[in-house]
Amino acid sequence: MTSCHNYESLPAARRVAIFGGTHGNEMSGVTLVNQWIKNETEIQRPGFQIKPFITNPRAVEKCTRYIDTDLNRAFTTENLSAEKSEDLPYEVSRAQEINRLFGPKGSQEAYDVIFDLHNTTSNMGGTLILESSKDDCNLQMVHYVQNALIPMSCSVLLTEHPTLKYAASRSVAKRPVGVEVGPQPHGTIRGDVLDTMKKIIKHALDFIQLFNEGKEFSPCTVDVYRITESVDYPRDKDGNISAMIHTDLQDRDWQALNPGDPMFLTFDGRTIPYEGDSTVYPTFINEAAYYEKQQAFVITRKETLTVKGIRVSQA
């Protein structure tokens, strides 16, 4: 990897995977990946390999998020190095298998890029989830995809955070990319949501192809929403939820929440306002799968990242 001014030369992406069914009830991703497994022509591109793959087939079969434990939290060093045994949770042994096929995580042999397709019940629209603010190649890709999708918008959620980052399935790749599209109730398919997901993948693959073929991408900036906090529902003394998302906040993913704005409405009719000291941007508002994670929404802050120009290294 060489740097010259504000350009970087990076190796071509030769192995790319598209994961679906990391959560077995998120049906747009499951449906698209199953289609692409049957007929790869739509996702084929010259010069590199693209592998569509169902990551949690048992959960897909049951149309449930997971069997024993959340696969998208299972790719920890501890799990990946756990001794094989009958007693391992299904998703832990599956994570080991996925790590063998597409990793090993953190190694030179790992896949270059993994797209992991997810759906959310939240009104997030098309969203790309990145783990690193330093990955110029992923950020250039995001920039390209955002432009290609205009007039549709596509937000970038940055999960780079000391405690809130999680060990996702896609993290076995050198460049992990989460694709999150909503609103779609789990266990259902919405045509508009599936279509947005398909467009994001098409443009992202176009980007990789152009990059591999030598197109230069000039320095740019990308607006991202960085996760800073996870907010739980208000609870009573027994630990039960005692309020719901306020109707003024419901469906307002990515919109400014200011100090004093309504946040929750208790079941006895009291409004609980946001009491932070600055404007924040909530997302994953009222995501169904997050009730068990004690998360009503996540708080993000808007940042503008400067991104270096990139070109493929000729080596």
Ligand SMILES: CC(=O)N[C@@H](CC(=O)O)C(=O)O
């Ligand atoms: C609703 C949902 O499953 N969201 C994903 C987000 C991600 O892939 O980073 C998750 O919690 O794993």
Ligand SMILES: [Zn+2]
């Ligand atoms: Zn998911």
